[in-house]
Amino acid sequence: xxxxxxxxxxxxxxxxxxxxxxxxxxxxxxxxxxxxxxxxxxxxxxxxxxxxxxxxxxxxxxxxxxxxxxxxxxxxxxxxxxxxxxxxxxxxxxxxxxxxxxxxxxxxxxxxxxxxxxxxxxxxxxxxxxxxxxxxxxxxxxxxxxxxxxxxxxxxxxxxxxxxxx
Numbered sequence: 001x002x003x004x005x006x007x008x009x010x011x012x013x014x015x016x017x018x019x020x021x022x023x024x025x026x027x028x029x030x031x032x033x034x035x036x037x038x039x040x041x042x043x044x045x046x047x048x049x050x051x052x053x054x055x056x057x058x059x060x061x062x063x064x065x066x067x068x069x070x071x072x073x074x075x076x077x078x079x080x081x082x083x084x085x086x087x088x089x090x091x092x093x094x095x096x097x098x099x100x101x102x103x104x105x106x107x108x109x110x111x112x113x114x115x116x117x118x119x120x121x122x123x124x125x126x127x128x129x130x131x132x133x134x135x136x137x138x139x140x141x142x143x144x145x146x147x148x149x150x151x152x153x154x155x156x157x158x159x160x161x162x163x164x165x166x
Contacts (some may be wrong), residue, residue: 005037 008029015022 008033
């Protein structure tokens with residue numbers, strides 16, 4: 001049963017010859033009523049504070065949940081970014097390797113072509129040297145032949161001069 005200040009103040013007792021002094025009972029009831037009234041007010045104040053604190057607690061829990069969700073989402077984003085970065089890095093490395101292999105193949109091909117060109121130029125040089133040698137020898141033979149013809153001609157002229165003098 002809930003008793004409030006008014007219940008205590010309105011409480012009536014029956015009197016008897018050997019009963020309590022009315023003034024003592026009324027004084028005690030007044031003190032008791034004041035105390036119960038104070039306690040009721042304090043209880044209401046505490047309940048109000050409790051409601052405020054429970055509301056704040058709810059707000060803090062909501063914030064905590066939001067922060068935890070944000071942290072989880074952020075961590076997932078970080079993990080996704082890392083995974084994407086690793087994929088991109090691998091892709092870049094593969095592309096670089098493929099490009100370097102292509103450059104290397106091209107360089108080897110070009111080197112082989114240069115070796116072929118050098119070999120062909122050496123053959124052309126040797127062929128040219130043979131032709132030049134052959135031409136020089138042929139011209140030397142012509143010169144030698146001319147020298148012989150000149151000698152024969154000079155002999156003939158000197159014989160002719162000798163014959164003309166005699």
